[in-house]
Every structure is written in C-alpha cells, then in structure tokens.
Amino acid sequence: MSGILFDRIALIGIGLIGSSIARDIKALGLAGEVVISTRSPETLKRAEELALGDRYTTSAAEAVRDADLVIVSVPVGSSGLVAEQIAPNLKPGAILTDVGSTKASVIAQMAPHVPEGVHFIPGHPLAGTEKSGPDAGFEGLFRGRWCIFTPLPETDEAALGRLRNFWIALGSKIDEMDPQHHDKVLAIVSHLPHIIAYNIVGTADDLETVTESEVIKYSASGFRDFTRLAASDPTMWRDVCLHNKDAILEMLARFSEDLAYLQRAIRWGEGDKLFELFSRTRTIRRSIVQAGQDVDAPDFGRHALDPKA
Amino acid sequence: MSGILFDRIALIGIGLIGSSIARDIKALGLAGEVVISTRSPETLKRAEELALGDRYTTSAAEAVRDADLVIVSVPVGSSGLVAEQIAPNLKPGAILTDVGSTKASVIAQMAPHVPEGVHFIPGHPLAGTEKSGPDAGFEGLFRGRWCIFTPLPETDEAALGRLRNFWIALGSKIDEMDPQHHDKVLAIVSHLPHIIAYNIVGTADDLETVTESEVIKYSASGFRDFTRLAASDPTMWRDVCLHNKDAILEMLARFSEDLAYLQRAIRWGEGDKLFELFSRTRTIRRSIVQAGQDVDAPDFGRHALDPKA
Numbered sequence: 001m002s003g004i005l006f007d008r009i010a011l012i013g014i015g016l017i018g019s020s021i022a023r024d025i026k027a028l029g030l031a032g033e034v035v036i037s038t039r040s041p042e043t044l045k046r047a048e049e050l051a052l053g054d055r056y057t058t059s060a061a062e063a064v065r066d067a068d069l070v071i072v073s074v075p076v077g078s079s080g081l082v083a084e085q086i087a088p089n090l091k092p093g094a095i096l097t098d099v100g101s102t103k104a105s106v107i108a109q110m111a112p113h114v115p116e117g118v119h120f121i122p123g124h125p126l127a128g129t130e131k132s133g134p135d136a137g138f139e140g141l142f143r144g145r146w147c148i149f150t151p152l153p154e155t156d157e158a159a160l161g162r163l164r165n166f167w168i169a170l171g172s173k174i175d176e177m178d179p180q181h182h183d184k185v186l187a188i189v190s191h192l193p194h195i196i197a198y199n200i201v202g203t204a205d206d207l208e209t210v211t212e213s214e215v216i217k218y219s220a221s222g223f224r225d226f227t228r229l230a231a232s233d234p235t236m237w238r239d240v241c242l243h244n245k246d247a248i249l250e251m252l253a254r255f256s257e258d259l260a261y262l263q264r265a266i267r268w269g270e271g272d273k274l275f276e277l278f279s280r281t282r283t284i285r286r287s288i289v290q291a292g293q294d295v296d297a298p299d300f301g302r303h304a305l306d307p308k309a
Numbered sequence: 310m311s312g313i314l315f316d317r318i319a320l321i322g323i324g325l326i327g328s329s330i331a332r333d334i335k336a337l338g339l340a341g342e343v344v345i346s347t348r349s350p351e352t353l354k355r356a357e358e359l360a361l362g363d364r365y366t367t368s369a370a371e372a373v374r375d376a377d378l379v380i381v382s383v384p385v386g387s388s389g390l391v392a393e394q395i396a397p398n399l400k401p402g403a404i405l406t407d408v409g410s411t412k413a414s415v416i417a418q419m420a421p422h423v424p425e426g427v428h429f430i431p432g433h434p435l436a437g438t439e440k441s442g443p444d445a446g447f448e449g450l451f452r453g454r455w456c457i458f459t460p461l462p463e464t465d466e467a468a469l470g471r472l473r474n475f476w477i478a479l480g481s482k483i484d485e486m487d488p489q490h491h492d493k494v495l496a497i498v499s500h501l502p503h504i505i506a507y508n509i510v511g512t513a514d515d516l517e518t519v520t521e522s523e524v525i526k527y528s529a530s531g532f533r534d535f536t537r538l539a540a541s542d543p544t545m546w547r548d549v550c551l552h553n554k555d556a557i558l559e560m561l562a563r564f565s566e567d568l569a570y571l572q573r574a575i576r577w578g579e580g581d582k583l584f585e586l587f588s589r590t591r592t593i594r595r596s597i598v599q600a601g602q603d604v605d606a607p608d609f610g611r612h613a614l615d616p617k618a
Contacts, residue, residue, distance in 0.1 A: 126527055126530045127529075128530075129607035130594070130607060136607070146526065146527060184518050184519055185523050185524075188513050188516060188524060188532070189513070189519075189524055189527045190527075190531040190532065191531075192509065192512075193531035193534065196509055196535075196568075197531075197534075197590075198571075198586055199567050199568050199571055199586075200501065200505055201593055202586050202590055203567045205590070206563070206567070207563070210497050210498075212593070214494050215494075216602060217602065218455060218495070218499075218602075219498055219597050219600075221435045221437075221495065222498060222502035222538055223497070224597050224602060224603045225506075225534055225538060226502055226505075226534075227590070227594040227597055227603070228594065230587075230591070230593070231590065232587075234584050234588045234591070235584070238583040238584045238587060239580075241575045242578055242580055245578075248575060251512070252568070254512050255508065255509060256568065256572075258515070259505075259565065262511075263561050263565075266504075266550045266554055267554070267558060274543075274546070274550050274551070275544070277508075277511050278547060279543045280511065280514065281511055281514070281539040282539070282540045284510055284513070284514060284521070284539070285510075286540070287521075287525045288533050291525050291528075293526065294528070294529070294533045294611070295611050298438035298439065299537070300611055301610065302609055302610065
C-alpha cells in the first residue's frame, strides 16, 4: 500500500484533516514532495515546526504549481475563493479534490473555476475529532473510516482510480454517491447531531435555576456526551450550516415534529408511547456496534481511560 | 475505607446499579451478609450465578427482615410499591435509601409507607452506563462519581453519616441538595440529554430518503454519540419521564425555543449568530474536562480502543 503515488502533492489548509493527511503521506511515503499552504502565517509556521511537509507558503496559488494532486481542506465557505485563486496555476492532468462536509455547495463554488484538463473530484473523508488545528491531526485518522466521492458526470475513470488508491493507502473504505444524496445523508448522520449538541449545551449555559458549575459538576450523567460535538470548530460548522441549508432545515423540521410528539406523551403521561420509542432506538446502537462503527465498551470505554477509575 | 459497615444489607433490585453496589460491597467487605431480592426469578437466578450476595429471594418483604441498610434500586415508578411491600418488615433503626434518578416523586411515593424509627434517606448516585441488568454491573462504577442525598428535614444526622460513609467507601463524592433542586439539575444534565438522544435516533430511523443502513454505516460522523444514551434501559427512562415531568417539560420548552432561534439563523443565513453559539459552547467542554468529569482524549478516546485503529 505504500510507495510514491504522486510526485507532488499540494495541501491547501492544514487543520485537523489537512495535517492528518500530511502525516499519513509522510509515514507511508506516498509523495515525492509535499507543499503546504494556509492563509495564516502562524498556522503555517506551526506546520513547519511539526515538519508536516517539504515546502511551505501562504499563497495557495504558489502551492499548487506543478502539483499532481491538490487537496483542499478548508471550511466549505472558503472553497470558492480557494478555487478561484489556484485555478490559473493548476497543472493540466492534475487531480483536484477536497474534504468538505457538504458537496453540492462545494461543487457549485469550485467547478466553475476548474480549467479544462484538470480532474476535479469532490471528496469527503468521514473522519475527525472535536479538536482542530495542525496539532490536532494524527497518523491513522482515516483508517477504517469511509471516504465518499461525489464524482461529476464527466469524471475521468483513471483519475478517480488514482484518487481512490490514495485514500485506500490511508486506510479508508471508499464509497460513491451523488452530491445531493450525500448532503441528505450527512445532514442526518452528522450535521443535525452537531446542531442539536450545540443547542443543548447553549440551553444549559443559559439557565438561571441551575448554575453552570452544577452543569459541569454533574455532566457525567448524560450531558457530557453532547459537549464533545459542541466543542468542534465553530468556523467549520457555521459554514456547514450555511452550505447545506435545505437538507439541514428538512432534518430539523422532522426532529422538532418528533420532539413535540414526545413532549406531548410526557405531558399526558403516555408511558406506552415512550416505552415504544425507547425500545426501538436500542437496536440501532446494536447495529452500529456490529457494523464496527463504534466500540462495544460501556460508556465509549471511558472507564478504561478515566484517571479516576 | 474497608471493614464491615453494616451487619446485613438488603439490595432490592439487582440491575446495573444494584449489582455494581453488590460487587463493591463484596470486594470491600462492607457487610456481614448481603441479601438480594428482585421480582424476576430469572434475574435472581443470574444474580446467584454471579455470586453477587449471600441469600436470594423474590420477596422484597423477606429480604429486608433484620437488614441494617436497605438499598432500593428499581425503576422510579416502582418505588411506591416496593416501599409498601417492605414497610412492615423494616427493622427499627434501619436505614432505607434508594438510587432513583428523580427525587421528589420517589419521596412522595415512599415516605408515607416508612414506619417510625426507620431512617429514610433518598439518594442518587450519578453513575451508570448504557447497559442494563445484573451482568452489566462492575466493581468501581461509583469511583470518582457524585452521590447526591436529598435528606428530609427530620433526617437523623448519625444515620446520614453512616450512609455517607458507605458511599465514600465505594469511592463516591457526596453532595446534598433539596429534592426539587435535584430534579431540576438532573432534568438538564441527564434527562433532557437522554430524551434528545432517543428523539434524534427515532427521527433517523423514520427517514425515507436516507436508509437505516446508511445511517449505521456513516454514524461515526456524529450520530453514534447519541446512540449510546438512546440504548439505555427503556423502563427506567419511561419512568424518569413520567416522574420528573414538570422539570423535564420546562427544559424541553427552553431547548425547543433555542432550537427555533438556531433554525431561523440557518434559514436566513445569519452566520454571526451561529458562530457566536458554536464558540460559546466550546468553553463548557473545556471546563468539564478540567473538572475531571470527562476524559481529555479526542473522540472520548475511542481511537485507542477501536479494533480498526
């Protein structure tokens, strides 16, 4: 699975995702040379200190020159600007991909800028943690995780094959779907959970009858599970909300409708309705563990890691 | 911290909590004798196979005879019935406590049955996992966790001290508050999170545009965090919803109001409002980790446990 797959790879954006890709490329020897670019001089300096690449520049346009593979890992709201900046310097035959959590919007922003002869293949590795920045990345982040491509109709099969091999080398499993379906799937499995988590933490933060220190102190009884997602990168998630609006609003409407039903059952003491829902949801957890998508250990295995245990 | 604290302890209910208490009592040698009772003959048999106690009976009334400490660990909706059954056999001077997640309702159900001379001290250890039943319990579940007492005004200080020492021996940290405040605190840190988790998993289960197998397959991108709480014991949670109705409905109303505000911000593209909330919630996570109430490892440390990693 190792050996050089691309002579030169340019990484635009070097946060959690970009820096994890950089670490894997290096560990596996997948590129002749890695060029790293980010707008922030401080972040770029940190990337250099961490020795994540071979060359460093704050200019995305400079970074992509002669690159065979360009991976854009920026908040989805910045995709269009990046595409516009790098377009004139993209090498004919190069593969351009991204890692954005929304796909229809990224395609709408980037595709118009992509020159003839460059293979633009939108992608989305379903991996990450609640941490952000170049220090948060680590080797093996993508191992055993899905990477979804949403290729355009005119996509070159050979280029797609090369990009697929790259992600397979990082340990990912590959899927393909159309961008609209991707955005609906992600709205329910990722965007709604994050929005709900942000919301409940906000609600708790605003209470007058229960103090914030009480919320923190007793958070292990359920609340803390939500605080992990609610600690995710605010810029990234603002952009996701703004760029997958329709699918998110649809899922939010359904969620609220279901919550109203549940609320009514609580108000009127309809124990059977509550029991029915609370039983049904158990089986999904079991399927997720069986599918290898979560650990089987109680409490996410925290007990094993907890210094107090 | 070890040595016999009570000559005879009766455990009524032997699920995750009861069986964890039993394991700790045994490991630490805190009782001369442990009598275990549960209504279900199958569960009782399992408790015996696991050697959780010294004597076993399906009759709660039998179990409490001559016990110095009686711990009721049943779904809160059953507290009243249990109190009624055991009342005639409670020994004068005995301590009667419970572990229920709601306190005002448990007091209203149990207190009227408690005979003169018996010390009824309602309690709530904030510990547990999403698993249930006698096999799910383990030694050390309460270590480093809070145990909240909601003593009645007439509570005997010496009895309270003895019960406090028992939970301290199990490794718990002790707090005291009035039952109404307990119910409000738990509504936000525990009950609302569970209800929201059950609800979002139900919403995902009902979609027509995204299949259940897609939800499972891609759940690692956020959704799976909710499925853990949504796999909790349905009977326990039905009872919690029905027995802490007022506080839960208040928290649900606030949550829904906040969610409507967030939804509107998404619809109208108000990025600054989203960014403000998404930044504010980050600091709560940090405080929870600092307070030792969650592990600092990214992704709850799953990566370290994940067989795919």
